[in-house]
Amino acid sequence: MEELVKKGSLRLRWAYDHMPVLQELDRRFRKEQPLAGVKIGMALHTEAKTGMLAVTLANAGARVALASCNPLSTDDSVAEALRAEYGLEVHARKGESEKEYYANLNSVLNIFPDYVIDDGADLIATAHTKRRDALKNIKGGNEETTTGVARLKAMAAEGRLEFPLMDVNDAKMKYLFDNRYGTGQSAFDGWMNATNLMVAGKRMVVAGYGWCGKGVAMRAKGLGAIVTVTEVDPVKAIEARMDGFEVKPMREAVRSAEILMTATGCRDVVAEDDFKNMRDGCVIGNVGHFDNEINKKQLKAMSKSVRRVRDFIDEYALGDGRRLYLVAEGRLMNLAAGQGHPAEIMDTSFSTQALGVVYLAEHHGEMGNRVYPVPDEIDDEVARIKLKQWGVRIDRLSKEQYAYIHSWQEGTRCAS
Numbered sequence: 001m002e003e004l005v006k007k008g009s010l011r012l013r014w015a016y017d018h019m020p021v022l023q024e025l026d027r028r029f030r031k032e033q034p035l036a037g038v039k040i041g042m043a044l045h046t047e048a049k050t051g052m053l054a055v056t057l058a059n060a061g062a063r064v065a066l067a068s069c070n071p072l073s074t075d076d077s078v079a080e081a082l083r084a085e086y087g088l089e090v091h092a093r094k095g096e097s098e099k100e101y102y103a104n105l106n107s108v109l110n111i112f113p114d115y116v117i118d119d120g121a122d123l124i125a126t127a128h129t130k131r132r133d134a135l136k137n138i139k140g141g142n143e144e145t146t147t148g149v150a151r152l153k154a155m156a157a158e159g160r161l162e163f164p165l166m167d168v169n170d171a172k173m174k175y176l177f178d179n180r181y182g183t184g185q186s187a188f189d190g191w192m193n194a195t196n197l198m199v200a201g202k203r204m205v206v207a208g209y210g211w212c213g214k215g216v217a218m219r220a221k222g223l224g225a226i227v228t229v230t231e232v233d234p235v236k237a238i239e240a241r242m243d244g245f246e247v248k249p250m251r252e253a254v255r256s257a258e259i260l261m262t263a264t265g266c267r268d269v270v271a272e273d274d275f276k277n278m279r280d281g282c283v284i285g286n287v288g289h290f291d292n293e294i295n296k297k298q299l300k301a302m303s304k305s306v307r308r309v310r311d312f313i314d315e316y317a318l319g320d321g322r323r324l325y326l327v328a329e330g331r332l333m334n335l336a337a338g339q340g341h342p343a344e345i346m347d348t349s350f351s352t353q354a355l356g357v358v359y360l361a362e363h364h365g366e367m368g369n370r371v372y373p374v375p376d377e378i379d380d381e382v383a384r385i386k387l388k389q390w391g392v393r394i395d396r397l398s399k400e401q402y403a404y405i406h407s408w409q410e411g412t413r414c415a416s
């Protein structure tokens with residue numbers, strides 16, 4: 001146990017050393033105590049970067065309880081270190097069963113949080129259904145990912161959302177970098193860790209050309225894969241094509257795929273008819289939030305046998321002799337088989353989270369039960385601190401330039 005705590009502490013420290021924006025907020029929060037007396041319930045991937053967000057919120061005065069938002073994404077060493085060295089309440093274990101997963105979400109709700117920070121909306125959905133006793137106390141929440149925001153917007157549209165919700169996923173300082181560059185890099189961290197195989201020269205299919213899919217396709221191309229994109233949105237399909245990728249329907253694309261990665265937030269993106277047409281040896285994985293993008297029930301039903309051939313790889317042997325390989329049980333592989341996004345990426349995502357929860361604490365009384373965008377000032381503040389830490393300076397508009405780009409009258413457009 002001592003060894004585990006030591007390992008976790010070092011991991012937390014390493015992450016924090018690469019999170020300068022969060023460090024600056026931490027220095028400010030320690031002095032100003034913007035969350036004094038507040039209770040925060042979190043359901044995020046319980047690993048080092050998340051740990052440092054939790055510590056920062058605790059340093060700002062909050063009592064924090066943390067569970068994981070995925071049964072496979074917990075770093076047990078970090079969980080132990082957060083308990084032992086920072087005194088945080090952590091309810092998470094790598095490989096927890098579905099029953100334990102929900103029990104852990106319930107343990108977080110048992111502190112009767114004032115604010116919740118969720119990733120995928122399971123914590124918030126649980127509070128709105130089975131844990132309405134805890135719901136009464138919740139004054140607001142933040143949601144981290146695309147899939148969670150989609151669920152919460154659906155709840156709000158039905159009039160079922162019972163507190164204001166900040167859509168952190170769609171903050172510019174989140175999705176532009178986290179979903180694209182974070183997923184783009186960490187997907188391959190997970191893939192390589194799981195497979196120890198080559199990407200260069202392989203035919204790879206990326207399902208979905210949203211922010212995550214774009215990042216994955218870009219990095220796959222950079223690694224030398226021959227990339228085909230599948231889409232359902234005609235505009236995104238054009239974007240993929242103009243970025244230089246083949247675009248095909250999944251049923252056709254799978255015929256030549258040696259690597260397949262889903263990044264859609266949709267269900268059954270790869271299913272029975274696709275498995276029938278895949279070539280022997282195809283490695284299939286997912287970076288979308290839930291493990292329903294690849295229909296593993298159908299894959300199992302079609303298989304003669306299933307066996308674990310490496311830590312994060314299951315071999316499905318089909319009746320006709322082909323073998324298909326599923327990474328990390330179809331769960332988001334960058335966290336389940338890798339170490340998640342780089343610390344520098346989570347620095348800006350989690351600084352946005354931290355400022356978002358302080359904003360909620362200050363403004364929840366004026367807010368309705370809706371999904372709110374993160375205010376531009378928060379994006380700008382995070383971006384400014386990030387640039388300052390990098391030592392990057394940028395230009396400022398002069399008064400005349402500001403007036404010019406905000407004017408419309410004729411005669412203001414000619415050179416003088």
Ligand SMILES: NC(=O)c1ccc[n+]([C@@H]2O[C@H](COP(=O)([O-])OP(=O)(O)OC[C@H]3O[C@@H](n4cnc5c(N)ncnc54)[C@H](O)[C@@H]3O)[C@@H](O)[C@H]2O)c1
Binds near residue numbers: 268269333
């Ligand atoms: N692994 C991670 O670390 C990580 C990070 C951020 C987001 N996510 C998750 O990844 C998923 C995608 O997020 P995003 O931000 O890229 O979303 P997005 O909305 O920007 O993109 C999703 C894309 O998938 C396409 N799509 C939907 N259904 C499809 C289907 N059946 N076939 C092909 N394409 C389809 C959509 O048209 C869209 O272009 C979400 O579940 C999100 O929560 C994961």
